[in-house]
Amino acid sequence: MKLYIPINGNPMKAFLLMLGGLFTGYLIAFALIFFAAKLNAPFGEILFHQAPVTAEYVRWMFVLSTPLTFGFPVLWVARTYKPGQGLSFLQINKPTTGGIVLFALLAMVLGQGFISLLGEWNSHLVLPQSLAGLEQWMKSSEKQASDTMNLVMQTHSYGVLLLNILLMAFLPGIFEELLFRGVIQNLMIDSLRRVHIAVWITAFVFAFIHMEFYSFLPRLALGLLLGYLAVWSRSLWPSIIVHVVNNAMVVLMTFSAYNKVISPDIEKSMEHIDPVYGVVSLAAALWMLFLVKQLSDRKETTQ
Structure with missing residues (x-):
């Protein structure tokens, strides 16, 4: 069963899907950050502005947010915009x-x-x-x-x-x-x-x-x-x-x-x-x- 619906090369639908992917990726990243804050007290204190930001906190934010926020829309559009030609569309092949x-x-x-x-x-x-x-x-x-x-x-x-x-x-x-x-x-x-x-x-x-x-x-x-x-x-x-x-x-x-x-x-x-x-x-x-x-x-x- 396919987890995506092909949109057959429609740029406008692909733009909407990309925005949806950005939002979804951001929500997942935020959920992971919130979960990490619950597991790690110092991390949570920084997240909720109860302690100053540290370098380690910022690095974890990079790790958790960058791949998900940017990766989700890329994956969704590549899989649906031109099914079977995603790598070619992205020009990475x-x-x-x-x-x-x-x-x-x-x-x-x-x-x-x-x-x-x-x-x-x-x-x-x-x-x-x-x-x-x-x-x-x-x-x-x-x-x-x-x-x-x-x-x-x-x-x-x-x-x-x-x-x-x-x-x-x-x-x-x-x-x-x-x-x-x-x-x-x-x-x-x-x-x-x-x-x-x-x-x-x-x-x-x-x-x-x-x-x-x-x-x-x-x-x-x-x-x-x-x-x-x-x-x-x-x-x-x-x-x-x-x-x-x-x-x-x-x-x-x-x-x-x-x-x-x-x-x-x-x-x-x-x-x-x-x-x-x-x-x-x-x-x-x-x-x-x-x-x-x-x-x-x-x-x-x-x-």
Whole structure:
């Protein structure tokens, strides 16, 4: 007996199913977290705001929430949207090449100057006086998210560093790409028949859902890079690899700065980017993306 009902390639039904999967995954994750809180008194005290948040608590939240919240909608849509073709729809059964991955990673690295420039512009966001309350909430939310991530990433232990890379690079890198580029972007393309619009909408949703508005533009740029990598490489693997490496770099940079392997002020040095350098960085990243497309086109024609 099948536990799912095929929806035969209807993008709108697939979107509704995806939302249902998100909600179901979130409920299951919350139930597991609540159950863990009942079994573990310190965990429960943090959950019910009776004790300060700890790094271990945040890591458990990652473990329990990320695979379920993002994995459920991916599984449901892949099984029902095009029955028997789920892996092909997600583009994870399509191999890539070392050259494509290399140019994809170079696009990410060379584009850091432009992303830093966007971050500088984004940090100066000021809302009208009538929205002062919203602006205060945005700043408070951003600081809380930053403090939480620093709490998790600031450690002297190499074992904890490896655990952080697993939880904060591999888990989101894989599951977020499966959802955003594998499901949402491909459904957008099937629905709108406009690749560029689909990539931009998906990148916007990707940036918005993180709820960190003073880093919205850098995350939008990352979403665009990941989106075009998925489209032009014809495989989800370059996007997954770049996402994982990007997150791992943040974890490693924070660890290195905290342990004074590199200057703790290195982030401040990136707060003032010469616009010319930013434009050159953008041009270099776009050139690498063009090379990804060229290699993929050549690979496609030789098969």
